[in-house]
Amino acid sequence: MIYALRPAEIRILKKREQLPTSRWAEQNRVLRKGPKPGPWRNHRNPAMAGVMDALCQPWVRVLVLMKGIQTGGSDGIYNFLGREADYSTGADNALVVLADEKSVKKHARKRIIPMIEDSASLAAIKSPNPDDTTIYSIRLQTGFTIEIGWSTSQVSLASDSYRIVILDELDKYKSIVNAKEAEGRTNTYEDLGKKLIKISSPGEEDGPISKAMEECDVIHDYIAYCPDCGGGQIMTWDQFRWPGQQTLDGGTAADPRAIRRDRLGWYQCEHCDSRWDDLKRNRAVAAGEWRPRTPVARPYAVGFHFPSWLSPFVSISTIIAEHLEAKDSPEALRAWYNNRAGLPFSGVAADEITAAEELFRRRYQWWPDGAPWRVPARACLLTAAVDIQDNRLEVKVMAWARGFENWTISKHLIPGSPAEDAVWEQLDEYLLRDWLHESGARLRIATVAVDTGGHHTQAAYRFLRCRLGRRVYGIKGASDSDAPLCRWSMPSRKQRRQVPLLFVGTVAAKNDLHAWMKKEDPGPGFMHFPVDLPFEAFQQLCSERPLDQRDKHGKKRRYWVKKSAGARNEDLDLTVYNYAVVSYLNPNWDKLEANLGAQARATLGEEEAAPQPSAAGRKRKAIRKRKTGYASKLKG
Ligand SMILES: [Zn+2]
Known part of the structure; x- marks a missing residue:
């Protein structure tokens, strides 16, 4: 009994150095699935590291991530969840809400539970009782609990208050009322390390994620630095280029399949016009940083706009090919803006589509099939x-x-x-x-x-x-x-x-x-x-x-x-x-x-056949x- 530690001593021993999420992930996280399985490496998705670490700032209480698909957003946020579970000492908890039950099963089985089993520090505190690790609820030996629910599940959302609430796939929720309720569960922790995280690809006009972005104290854009001239820039769709684009109206002669297959597209540096292929793009992003649109000293709510092309998992040529394939269909183009540009439909680009879409639907044929004329009777x-x-x-x-x-x-x-x-x-x-x-x-x-x-x-x-x-x-x-x-x-x-x-x-x-x-x-x-x-x-x-x-x-x-x-x-x-x-x-x-x-x-x-001199x-x-x-x- 002489060697038994008193509670105060345990606390001191436990008070080890707390790493920022990105470094915690490199030391602990192992990915079983995805494009690059194996130990987590920040250089494989450099822009995500900044998002993950923003959550460690004590004054940041709300983080909004509006993203394209294939950006590794969920995994980045789960790293934060793993870090908190690892460092937490008392009865602490988190709630993860996904769009539907299917997503719950997928995320719990493929990401969250594997994260606990494969990270040495988390595996050490995993409960030996199998009932403590289910797809709906995970209870660690330390008392840290992770509840996983979906947007229409009353049960998991009706329980306690939570310090950490993660609303993933927010714009796919069938019920926003429950999302609001889940948000409210953090209120008790307002001054006790509350973290509310909203993450989604944008969807409909005035969708929840774009509204959440608007309510942020500060929104960050990612600045990539050109490997050739060093010029910093927010990568935008305007600078994407592909063969055939310049010679015709709208690039309709360009072949999206060939562009995708042979990786023919490139991103053009807005300063020196140098062509970035995927490798150069990766270098530009690796050298980059998040920049606030307007600097705020200690923001409470921070937003990040993360288009797909910042992610090394997505080829520039794929993005171009998808845009070309979507070009003639308003619905497909809307999806492209949401999933690739990570822009809401109420955004500037989308505004242009809505009006254009309405006129586009009004197209019709005022001449009978095969008729040689195009000027209708009323026009003179x-x-x-x-x-x-x-x-x-x-x-x-x-x-x-x-x-x-x-x-x-x-x-x-x-x-x-x-x-x-x-x-x-x-x-x-x-x-x-x-x-x-x-x-x-x-x-x-x-x-x-x-x-x-x-x-x-x-x-x-x-x-x-x-x-x-x-x-x-x-x-x-x-x-x-x-x-x-x-x-x-x-x-x-x-x-x-x-x-x-x-x-x-x-x-x-x-x-x-x-x-x-x-x-x-x-x-x-x-x-x-x-x-x-x-x-x-x-x-x-x-x-x-x-x-x-x-x-x-x-x-x-x-x-x-x-x-x-x-x-x-x-x-x-x-x-x-x-x-x-x-x-x-x-x-x-x-x-x-x-x-x-x-x-x-x-x-x-x-x-009929005669010329008409008169x-x-x-x-x-x-x-x-x-x-x-x-x-x-x-x-x-
Ligand atoms: Zn350049």
Whole structure:
């Protein structure tokens, strides 16, 4: 009995050095399953170590981890659970809540119980009584208890209070009431080392995990450092690159299967443009750190955003391939954002999808199968807008009816550099072609807008100079909120352009478009979309949102801003320019409809196979007349 220790002495002996979770895991945790079984090594998932260790800060009471899938998030949090179980000396407890009973069985059998059996320090305190280690409840010799329940199980959630509560897969819970109740179980421990942990891939709009993130005192993003230039950056989807992406609209010719199989994708450093393959990405993440969006000295609740691509278990090419495969389906794209970008559907990117999704669902076929025409009976005027890119021209042709009801008729791509004449010749040919009307009449594009902003302004001016008479207009966007929809700007003597430009008030135009997009029934302003228009066009069309702000004089002004940085908006611009030129034309709809009727009757009266000189002749005359009108406008 002389050698028996008194309780105080036991406490002193037990008071060994407490390691942070990441180091505790390296010493104790062994993974049986997963991509890399064996002893836990932080370098295999460097970003997770920071999340695990944040929990050891005494002032941190709530931790929220909003993550993509395959990020090793649950295992990281269970390391903290193991550490607490190991270091705990008194009657201490934890509650783990999963989405459903199936998950409980899976997590308990494959992760939590193996963690206790395989970690030397925890195995030493495992109860010899098998009843103390079940998938619903684990009781260690020290008195530390882990209860495992699921979101609809009343039993486990109705019991005691808990110091540690882990809500895993939060956005998959069938009952949020129980999650709230489980949260409340920590209240008794408010000043006694309470730890509330919420972890999930985001799901629906305003889902629990994104709400929890919003309620955090501080949110952390991970900064990766480029192995080539040392530049730090938050890795975002905008910097992912793959073969075929640059040469077409939206990368539809890129082959996701080949990208996945041959690992063809890369991440491009935003500072030096160097290409990160998976190995370089791993090095960049290994050198990285979590950075608070706004520093807070002793935060109570901390949030971490952990997209899949920070995880070395996920290849860059897999992420790209999945995005390409999801691109044309709103549902799949939503899942991609949740699971890979780790972004909630109410986030910026998602906002863009919701609006685009609604328009996308409205696509339909207004022509019978096999019909040669695309311009429907009600439309009586065609316009086109041209966007100049470094490697292509994009043309959008729209049909218009009374009250600016409109149809997207065609989106056409002319590949090649605008520095080459051949590209412009092809454009001219396209703009001069005939379009068949439902009535049998033939229409030509009445007016064309060519965007002159960008790198190839001089080439555009050359094209415009000899085509003004055909009402092919150079366009420049004016983003001032007071700018009128259309205003001519004459070239001054000093300027090199020598072409008048139509300045388009983009704010005014986008306001109108925004209202049109909300219309649900055909009529003035309604937008008709053809059944074959890809989802990406809709995303571009909905890529901006209005922002009302006061300027420095206190006057309220409207701006249109991109919903997500790097979002493409070509289709929106092309629609704005089409609208600008048709409104500038100020069409006499009565006359247009009458002309079209007459032309249709004339065409029907002629032999089907014969050319139609009469129609073409009338067109030429009409254009000449308008040319005079245009010249007088220049003088006036
Ligand atoms: Zn770099």
